[in-house]
Amino acid sequence: MRSDARANRDRVLAAAEEVFGEAGGAGSTEEVARRAGVGIGTVFRHFPTKQALVEATVVRHLTLLADTARARGEAADAGAAFRETFREMVFTAPAKIALLALLEVPAGEAVAAATVLREAVADLLSRGQQAGEVRVDATVSEVYVLITALANVRGDRAVLERAVGVVLDGLSPQAS
Amino acid sequence: MRSDARANRDRVLAAAEEVFGEAGGAGSTEEVARRAGVGIGTVFRHFPTKQALVEATVVRHLTLLADTARARGEAADAGAAFRETFREMVFTAPAKIALLALLEVPAGEAVAAATVLREAVADLLSRGQQAGEVRVDATVSEVYVLITALANVRGDRAVLERAVGVVLDGLSPQAS
DNA sequence: TATTATCCGGAGTGAAGACTCCGAATGAGA
DNA sequence: TCTCATTCGGAGTCTTCACTCCGGATAATA
Known part of the structure; x- marks a missing residue:
């Protein structure tokens, strides 16, 4: 090349x-x-193809997120690690296109990258649960849904911040 | 005519x-x-215009939602009224296009309809708070953001249901 | 039924955008 | 430096879609 x-x-x-x-x-x-x-x-x-371009972008971004997520998994405070990753995924702007990979027919590489990220989140989630910082009846499915839903919100950053706070409260053990 | x-x-x-x-x-x-x-x-x-058509559709739907919301406001159980309205707005399929009114330049009638609905939600929220069923530090802004975010989720209904449950838990007084 | 203002259908127009093609430019090895 | 396989640029093609136009149909009224 x-x-x-x-x-x-x-x-x-x-x-x-x-x-x-x-x-x-x-x-x-x-x-x-x-x-x-x-x-x-x-x-x-x-x-x-435009589709290919979008996919390459998504893959690049998902891989990046998965890397930081995994790195944080080593951290001492499992609850904080989970919450930080949650926040990062919601606020990192290009994450907002992650949904494209889901709406369109997702091809091989994109699916793989998405799976890796999802597994990293699953790991953070279960560590958080074992540490007693996240409610035990929460599954990756709804956590993922909550993340992608919030990631697509445009508008006032402060408001979004408060919304994320509400959701994280809902994921705390006291809420169940 | x-x-x-x-x-x-x-x-x-x-x-x-x-x-x-x-x-x-x-x-x-x-x-x-x-x-x-x-x-x-x-x-x-x-x-x-296509825009006009979309708007007419949105207005029709928003008006419908606002009506039911206001009707529920009269109910005895303020907490249940709030939660039911929250759920309805998330699950009613055409609600998913409500965001179009926000993404595009919203014209007069649509803005008016959106405002009416928002006020109805605000009313339900404050009633719920006064009844001690909703945390008092929540404002309409983030409640609205949470609703629209969840309303745009496609996919497994059961998962979405659990996600809504988490958010509603996060809005309960115990969570704050 | 006859009249006509109103309404309907769908071919046609123009703009936008994804994608192709090929002559011109350029990096890398001899 | 010379050669050429590789890459670049962007005009041009093709498809999609919002929107227009007008001859034909039809509801309302007398």
């Missing part, structure tokens, strides 16, 4: 993360090309 | 509720026309 090719690929991916993070699936490939400072042809050589 | 005109208008509106309820803003006007058993021209005569 030629050096300029690799550089362009990276710039396209970064631009895609920006565009889809802002506009969701409605973002156009032309806009991605413009922000990457690249022709449309270049975008489509690296990613033969 | 001629009788056939009124009948067609109603059928279009019903079809729109279906289509947008399923596909969101991505639903096409042609599909609406087809399901209404009507030509495209007819759709556009009654609603000069």
Whole structure:
């Protein structure tokens, strides 16, 4: 792979993360090309389809999240680790496109990345439960639903913050 | 207004509720026309713009929700009234398009309808708080955010049900 | 029934956007 | 430096979709 090719690929991916993070699936490939400072042809050589481009972006982001989640799993305070990861997934802007992988027909790599992340969350959840910091009747399914639901909210950050607080309270052992 | 005109208008509106309820803003006007058993021209005569059609649908639905919410406000058990309304707003399928009114530039009538509903929810909330069934530090803002966030979740009904349960627990007085 | 204002249907228009194609440019090895 | 396989750029194609237009149909009224 030629050096300029690799550089362009990276710039396209970064631009895609920006565009889809802002506009969701409605973002156009032309806009991605413009922000990457690249022709449309270049975008489509690296990613033969818009779907493929979106997927690559999602995979990159999910992998990143899974890594930090796993790293936090080693931490001492299991409850804090769980809550921090929850917050990060909700607030990290490009996470908002994670749903695209679910709404559209998800392809192989995206599914794999999503599974890895989900397992990391499951691990944090059960550690939190064992530490007595998370209610024991909660399953990964609803935790995941709550995360993705909140991740798609646009609007006042402060309000979202309070909403997350309410949900985390609902996940505490006292709430059950 | 001629009788056939009124009948067609109603059928279009019903079809729109279906289509947008399923596909969101991505639903096409042609599909609406087809399901209404009507030509495209007819759709556009009654609603000069797709935006107008979406709005009319949203207004109709918001108004309906506001009515039931207000009716429930009279009920004896303030806590139950609040929770029921919360659930209804999350689960009623076409509610899922309520966000369209927020994402797009919302016009006069839609804003009015949304405001009415929001006030009805605010009323139920404060009654619930006075009855000691809802935590007093919760404001309408985050309650609304939680509702719309959950309303946009697609997928397993049972999981969503449990997620709603967690959130309602988080809104109980014990959780604060 | 006759008249007509109103309404209907759907082919047609224009814009937007995903994707293709190929001549020009360029990185890397001889 | 020279050569050429690789990559780039962006004009052009094709499809989709919102929206228009008007000849034909139809409800309401006398």
